[in-house]
Amino acid sequence: MQADIMVIGAGSVGLAAGYQLARRGARVVLLDEGAPPHALGSHHGSTRLIRYAYGEGARYVPLLLRARRLWQELEAESGEPLLLPCGVLNLGRADSPFIHQVAASAREYGLALEQVARDEIARRWPAWQLPAGLAGAFEPEAGVLYCERALLAWRRLAERAGARLLEHSAVRALSMDSKGGVTASTAQGEIRASKALLCAGQHTVTLLAGLGLSLPLTRVRKTFAWYRADEKAMGPGCFPGFSADLAEGIYYGFPTLDGAGFKLGRHDGGQPLAPGEPLAPFGAFEEDRAELDAVVRAYLPGVGELIEGKACHYIRTPDEDFILDRHPEHERLFFASACSGHGFKFAAVLGELFAHWMLDGDPGFDLAPFRLARFG
Incomplete structure (x- = not known):
């Protein structure tokens, strides 16, 4: 199977990115080890908090303010109540x-x-x-997000826009071809794409290690x-x-x-x-x-x-900040991991950010605080 962009891991960031990419016309395939939403990753449990005055650091606030607008837009487009501003x-x-x-x-x-x-x-x-x-x-103005409800909304809208989700398709290994494209090996066969976003939770470390990149997770x-x-x-x-x-x-x-x-x-x-x-x-x-x-x-x-x-x-991560980056040697491979237990509220903006980065060449935010290079 061939696609423009492959998203490995259809959790919160993966489905948000798949939706944003597909609505802009990219041929997208999403691969997941289960049938999202599920309890194999970090998005189950019904609810998450969303806060804007952020105790984890002011560097997150621009992302949060954009995320708030995107959550509101997702509510409007999906017709699902997703954001409860209970304070x-x-x-x-x-x-x-x-x-x-x-x-x-x-x-x-x-x-x-x-x-x-x-x-x-x-x-x-x-x-x-x-x-x-x-x-x-x-x-x-802060409150509660309904996490599993949001994933179902992204999945429905992404598939409506033409994205294809392959359930129970765990990726065993990644490889790069001579033109810089990405191939994922699964039990169902090989999937090829010009670019890939890796947001596969605990599997991200193993898959990137196979391409010579070590993450301190x-x-x-x-x-x-x-x-x-x-x-x-x-x-x-x-x-x-x-x-x-x-x-x-x-x-x-x-x-x-x-x-x-x-x-x-x-x-x-x-x-x-x-x-x-x-x-x-x-x-x-x-x-x-x-x-x-x-x-x-x-x-x-x-x-x-x-x-x-x-x-x-x-x-x-050791500092509990996110890692949002691309492979230093394979620039068509992007990755988001790990969000250290406080990432769901950002999923809407991270999906849009990676879509902009992969299609336009610019994420639209200063990602220096979230690069892998900060660990040396």
């Missing part, structure tokens, strides 16, 4: 680097952000029970869970999403949506995983539930019993 509360000590950077990025880009003291948090969102020393920064098992909660106290109209730098670790959470319950996860921590190692189910480790229950008891005592827990994985 996000950033929590931490006043001297927390995370909270400091949230405020700094808001000032730099003129973003709406309200500094809220502990007593004010208790008054506005009484589900919280915070100890002395904690305060917050509330971002009213690690894979980490993560867990999250839903708890019973009163929608009158913790629904989206009265309880925002949150990102919290606590003594126990870095946690994130969501209001109870569509009767599913209150969702809570931990961003740091987790168990190291080898590439290809199966994910142990939620509950396989004592800390899976214990670390989440501890946060509920300490800070959200009105939350009820656990409903369900799930396992996922992060693919992390």
Whole structure:
């Protein structure tokens, strides 16, 4: 099979890129090891937060502002509700680097952000029970993205625009031909394209190693869970999403949506995983539930019993920033990995960015902070 552009990995970035490329007239084939959306990558679990005053660094804010517009456009084109602006509360000590950077990025880009003291948090969102020393920064325009719903929208629109998705087509190896084109070997045969975008999660390391490029990535098992909660106290109209730098670790959470319950996860921590190692189910480790229950008891005592827990994985860089680049010797091969557990909110803009880069020769953003060369 021959295509203009091959996208390897039809997860969030892959499907967003496939949609953007196909709508501009490129002949696109997407390859995936499963049938997306699925639980093999990093896009399952129903919801993700989207924040704009970004504690991970102001360098992300231009991407986030473009992403917001693209999420809104995807909603309009697909007819699917994808973005819920319920607000996000950033929590931490006043001297927390995370909270400091949230405020700094808001000032730099003129973003709406309200500094809220502990007593004010208790008054506005009484589900919280915070100890002395904690305060917050509330971002009213931030909120929740419906991740699996978004992938289905991209898939439908990409295929409508002419993209072809080959399910259960894991790529075993990549090779470059004498003209610079890319060939992917799969169980179903070889796929050839003039250019390729590699965004295959844990498989990116192995596939690039076969072309002489080493990525400093690690894979980490993560867990999250839903708890019973009163929608009158913790629904989206009265309880925002949150990102919290606590003594126990870095946690994130969501209001109870569509009767599913209150969702809570931990961003740091987790168990190291080898590439290809199966994910142990939620509950396989004592800390899976214990670390989440501890946060509920300490800070959200009105939350009820656990409903369900799930396992996922992060693919992390040493500095937890993204890698967005192209192969230094094979310039028709582009790659996006890894997003270190905070990438979904950017998927819409990363898809557009790679489409511009591959078709026009310019990504439209300064990607110097995200190049592989920063690791030496």
